[in-house]
Amino acid sequence: MTIRQAYAGKERPLTVHALNELLLVCSLVLLVAVVAVRISSRSGLPSLLLYLGIGIAIGQDGLFDVKFNNAELTQVFGYAALVVILAEGGLGTKWKEIKPALPAAAMLSIVGVAVSVGVTAAGAHYLVGLDWRQALIIGAVVSSTDAAAVFSVLRKVPLPARVTGVLEAESGFNDAPVVILVVAFSTKGPIDSWYLLIGEIALELAIGAAVGIAVGWIGSFGLRHVALPASGLYPIAVMAIAVSAYAAGAMAHGSGFLSVYLAAMILGNAKLPHWPATRGFADGLGWLAQIGMFVLLGLLVTPHDLLDDFWPAVIVGLVLTVVARPLEVFISLIPFRMPWQEKAFMSWAGLRGAVPIILATIPMVSGIEGSTRVFNIVFVLVVVYTLIQGPTLPWVAKALKIAEDPSEAADLGIESAPLERLRGHLLSVAIPAKSKMHGVEVAELRLPAGAAVTLVVRDDKSFVPAPATVLRRGDELLVVTTDPVRDAAEARLHAVGEGGKLAGWLGTDGDSRGTSGTRAHH
Numbered sequence: 001m002t003i004r005q006a007y008a009g010k011e012r013p014l015t016v017h018a019l020n021e022l023l024l025v026c027s028l029v030l031l032v033a034v035v036a037v038r039i040s041s042r043s044g045l046p047s048l049l050l051y052l053g054i055g056i057a058i059g060q061d062g063l064f065d066v067k068f069n070n071a072e073l074t075q076v077f078g079y080a081a082l083v084v085i086l087a088e089g090g091l092g093t094k095w096k097e098i099k100p101a102l103p104a105a106a107m108l109s110i111v112g113v114a115v116s117v118g119v120t121a122a123g124a125h126y127l128v129g130l131d132w133r134q135a136l137i138i139g140a141v142v143s144s145t146d147a148a149a150v151f152s153v154l155r156k157v158p159l160p161a162r163v164t165g166v167l168e169a170e171s172g173f174n175d176a177p178v179v180i181l182v183v184a185f186s187t188k189g190p191i192d193s194w195y196l197l198i199g200e201i202a203l204e205l206a207i208g209a210a211v212g213i214a215v216g217w218i219g220s221f222g223l224r225h226v227a228l229p230a231s232g233l234y235p236i237a238v239m240a241i242a243v244s245a246y247a248a249g250a251m252a253h254g255s256g257f258l259s260v261y262l263a264a265m266i267l268g269n270a271k272l273p274h275w276p277a278t279r280g281f282a283d284g285l286g287w288l289a290q291i292g293m294f295v296l297l298g299l300l301v302t303p304h305d306l307l308d309d310f311w312p313a314v315i316v317g318l319v320l321t322v323v324a325r326p327l328e329v330f331i332s333l334i335p336f337r338m339p340w341q342e343k344a345f346m347s348w349a350g351l352r353g354a355v356p357i358i359l360a361t362i363p364m365v366s367g368i369e370g371s372t373r374v375f376n377i378v379f380v381l382v383v384v385y386t387l388i389q390g391p392t393l394p395w396v397a398k399a400l401k402i403a404e405d406p407s408e409a410a411d412l413g414i415e416s417a418p419l420e421r422l423r424g425h426l427l428s429v430a431i432p433a434k435s436k437m438h439g440v441e442v443a444e445l446r447l448p449a450g451a452a453v454t455l456v457v458r459d460d461k462s463f464v465p466a467p468a469t470v471l472r473r474g475d476e477l478l479v480v481t482t483d484p485v486r487d488a489a490e491a492r493l494h495a496v497g498e499g500g501k502l503a504g505w506l507g508t509d510g511d512s513r514g515t516s517g518t519r520a521h522h
Contacts, residue, residue, distance in 0.1 A: 048146075048294050048353050049386060055298015068299040071364040071375075077296055078358035081289035083260050086172060087242035088286030090264025091279060093168055098265070101165030104336050108166070109173035110201075112328040116143040116320070117181065119327060123319030128312045128377075133185060134370050140181040141360050141378055142320055143328075145171045146353025158403060163342050167349055172265075175355060176208060176255035177201045186363040186371075207254025209262060215245035216266030223272050234274045235281030238267055271490065273425075290354065297357050297379075306376050313380035321385055325350045341400040348396050351389055352382045425486050427479040429493055431471060436500035437493075443467035444501040451481035451489035 058064045098105075121139030124130045130138070145167075180201050185191060219241035228234060242264040249259025272278065326347040333343055360378040363371035397403040431437050442453050442465045455478040456465045471477070481489040495503040 048290065049383060049390075051291055051294030052298040052383065055295040056301060056303055057298075058295070059299040059301070061303045066299060068296075071300065071361045074296055074300050075358065075361040075365055078293055078354070078361065081293035082175070082257065082355060082358060083243060083246045084239075084285050084289040086175070086257055086261045087239060087264040088282045088289075089168070089172055090242070090261045091238070091268035091282050093172070093265045093268060095265070095269040097161040098165045098169050101162060101169050104166045104333055104338075105169030105173055107332040107335070108170045108328065109177060112170075112332040113140075113143045113174055113177050113181075115331055116324045116328045119324035120316065120320050123323070124316050127315050127319065130312075130370070130374075133191070133368070134374055136191070137182060137185045137360075137363050137368070137371075137374055138316060138377060140178055140185055141356045141374075142316070142352055142381060143181075143324075144175050144178040144352070144355045144359065145350045146355045159345075159397060160342070160402060162338070163345060163402065167346060172261040173258065176205055176258040178355075179255075179257065179359065180204060182359045182362050186366040186368050188366065188368070204253065204255045205258060207252050208249045208256065208258035209254075211249040211252055211254055212245050212259035212262030213266065215241060215248055215259065216263035219245075219263065220267050220270035220272065223267075224270065227273075231274045231277060234272065235278040238272065238278050239282060239285065241267060271487070293354050293358070297354060300361075301376070301379050305372075306380055309373060309376040310380055313377040314384060316377060317381040317385045320381070321348075321350075321389070339402075341402050345396055345400050345402055348389060349393055351386055353386065356382055424480060424482045427477075427481060427486075427489065427493075429477040429479055431473055431475045431477070431497070433473050435473060435497045437471055437497045438473040440471050440496060440501045441467065442469045442471065445492065445496055447479070447481075447492055448485040448488045450485040451479060454478050454480050 056062055059066050059068055117136065117139040119139075120142060121132070121135040124135035124138050125132055128135075181197065184197055184200075219238075223234065223237060223241075228237065242260050245263030246256040246260035248256075250256035268279075326344075329343050329347045329350075356378050357375075360371075360375040363374055368374075394403075445453065447453070453465055455462055456469065456471070457476040457478075458472065458474070479489060479493070492503075
């Protein structure tokens with residue numbers, strides 16, 4: 001379906017009236033999708049199911065009966081949306097949480113993917129009767145977990161940082177090897193030997209990681225030292241840098257998906273100016289990418305063709321969920337000392353979202369025999385098992401007793417605006433309800449020389465604080481700091497927020513003697 005093709009499957013010339021109708025339909029779809037976000041947040045269902053439902057309702061056998069079968073366009077758009085989603089996920093990843101989880105996530109993304117592909121493919125071949133090529137494609141496709149699907153549900157459950165770090169890093173890392181495997185299995189002719197595939201995966205991951213780290217570091221350095229003329233340009237610049245990391249990684253014959261995730265993660269931890277605005281912009285783009293991608297995938301599917309593949313999809317999904325995923329987790333995490341409860345939760349939390357459905361279009365574009373059936377099986381599998389696993393994740397976390405107390409102290413929200421001519425920064429500090437900064441006097445913050453609290457906003461009233469002014473939960477502070485001590489000032493504020501007025505003597509990061517001993521800037 002091209003832009004000349006209007007809804008209801010009729011061919012029309014591209015006139016202003018036809019374009020207006022198309023824009024109206026797109027706007028209505030977005031409005032319905034926004035309402036779907038609200039419904040999903042209350043019901044506990046991952047929003048992807050509702051977006052897919054919108055696409056199915058618009059498409060063939062639906063209300064508008066739009067006939068759409070362009071798998072190549074879906075794949076291109078899906079790749080673009082996936083880049084945006086990975087960028088948004090990387091920007092929201094906290095380095096201090098993900099750093100300890102990197103080895104475990106790497107094992108899950110390499111060893112775990114191999115285990116999952118082998119077990120799932122064997123189940124698809126022997127239990128469903130697919131030939132080995134189709135079985136291997138399905139095994140590879142469904143071995144990729146989806147961050148958007150997982151964290152749309154997990155955000156409601158306060159989990160240990162180690163668990164969320166592993167799941168988040170895994171969802172960012174395992175797309176790269178899975179894409180390589182799916183492309184290799186979908187190439188006509190004999191499949192490469194396993195050792196050639198391992199070498200290709202290792203090389204592409206290494207190139208992608210190097211490019212992503214380089215682009216992220218250069219981009220963050222530039223944004224921190226070059227003041228843009230308008231604050232609204234910072235979000236655009238950050239997303240442009242992240243997307244350029246994907247392009248550079250792919251052009252260097254590396255993993256572009258790994259490049260964009262790592263570059264975005266570096267940018268997200270670089271304490272860039274106007275960060276809350278940037279984060280909100282990226283979050284909005286991520287939602288838009290998900291909505292468009294899921295609706296398009298719903299359009300691509302033909303509902304009446306799914307009935308014949310329903311039970312094969314259930315069987316393959318059962319093998320994946322009950323056998324392959326637990327084996328993947330427990331085998332990959334053997335070198336790491338993690339409680340069995342956390343491993344059990346990660347086994348159940350391996351949600352499959354839009355990524356497997358997008359990857360299932362690769363064999364369709366390549367013209368592999370039986371690729372339409374593969375797509376249908378993957379589609380049904382993702383919908384059915386997301387519907388089962390998604391709403392039960394909070395319950396599983398509580399049953400395994402790994403859900404943390406939500407009353408623990410929250411971190412501070414600090415936004416920085418550069419003062420170029422003064423070589424300084426203006427920090428906006430919000431004190432959350434559970435912060436241990438509550439009850440601390442301004443003088444007890446012990447900020448480094450060159451930083452000072454200049455204004456306090458409390459109950460919609462602002463005043464200049466005295467050294468003995470006691471800070472309260474809900475206060476907003478304006479802190480002016482010179483450029484050399486900005487990192488030290490932020491480190492000290494975070495330390496007091498976590499450890500209270502005795503931060504520094506109780507082992508909390510931060511230093512009361514100036515810039516020495518403070519947490520280094522990433």
